Amino acid sequence: MDTDIRYANHRAKFLLLDIKFAQNIRFFEDHLAEIAELLIFAEDIRNQGKSAVERLKFGYANAMCVHIRMGDFVTLNVSTDASSTIRIARQIAIAKGFKQFLIFGDDQGFMKMIADNLELDEKGKRSYVANISTFSEAVDLYVASQVCGAFFISAATSTFGWWLAFFTNNQSAIYYMGDKRSMWDKTPGEDLFLRSWQPVI
Structure with a gap:
């Protein structure tokens, strides 16, 4: 792919990227401060989000x-793997000192199974708190910005997982599955993730 410098002096007010480049960091990593100023939650989303955060009782940036x-993603063979997700999320939580988990996703039953497992320590004792999100996607983004102290993207090619991580406050504690499986023309690689994000396997 060509470098983005060829668009630097383009006369158009905006450029529409092909969807396969929508998460390509080369197009926006140097402009993150400006982007952060543009991406402000609407008042109704903030209000719903604050209510959701209060119900969770997790505190600010205090959850894995x-x-x-x-x-x-199941049909495309790029879905979340339960055992590796539980193992990695638990390892990160222990390393960061978190006792609370919040699971986002698109399958409530699968999310609950992950949450139930994450509540148990290595001896099978219920030592952690794990909740699953039942909020709208917009509220999920707000909640992630408030309660997540670390974030793990278990399906590397998930666009929504990427944006949840993007809104997480501590950008040096973002992890993604070091998975090389492609989804259509989207392959996990350096251009897909911010430089501070870390692959894990």
């Missing part, structure tokens, strides 16, 4: 957050 993706 995980995004799972099933749905059509």
Whole structure:
């Protein structure tokens, strides 16, 4: 792919990227501060989000957050793997000192199974708190910005998982599955993730 410098002096007010480049960091990583100023939650989303955060009782940036993706990703063979997700999320939580988990995703039953497992320590004792999100996608983004102290994207090609991580406050504690499986023409690689994000397997 050509470098984005060829668009630097383009006269158009905006450029529409082909969807396969929508998460390509080369197009916007140097402009993150400006982008952050543009991406402000609407008042109704903030109000709903604050209510959701209060119900969770997690505190600010005090939870290990995980995004799972099933749905059509199962057919495409790029869905979340339960055992590796539980193992990795638990390892990150222990390393960061988190006792609370919040699971985002598109399959409530699968999310609950992940949450139930994450509540148990290595001896099978219920030592952690794990909740699943039942909020709208917009509220999910707000909640992630408030409660997630670390974030794990379990399906590397998930666009929504990427954006949840993007809104997480601590960008040095973002992890993604070091998975090389492609989805259509989208392959996990360096151009897909911000430089501070870390692959894990």
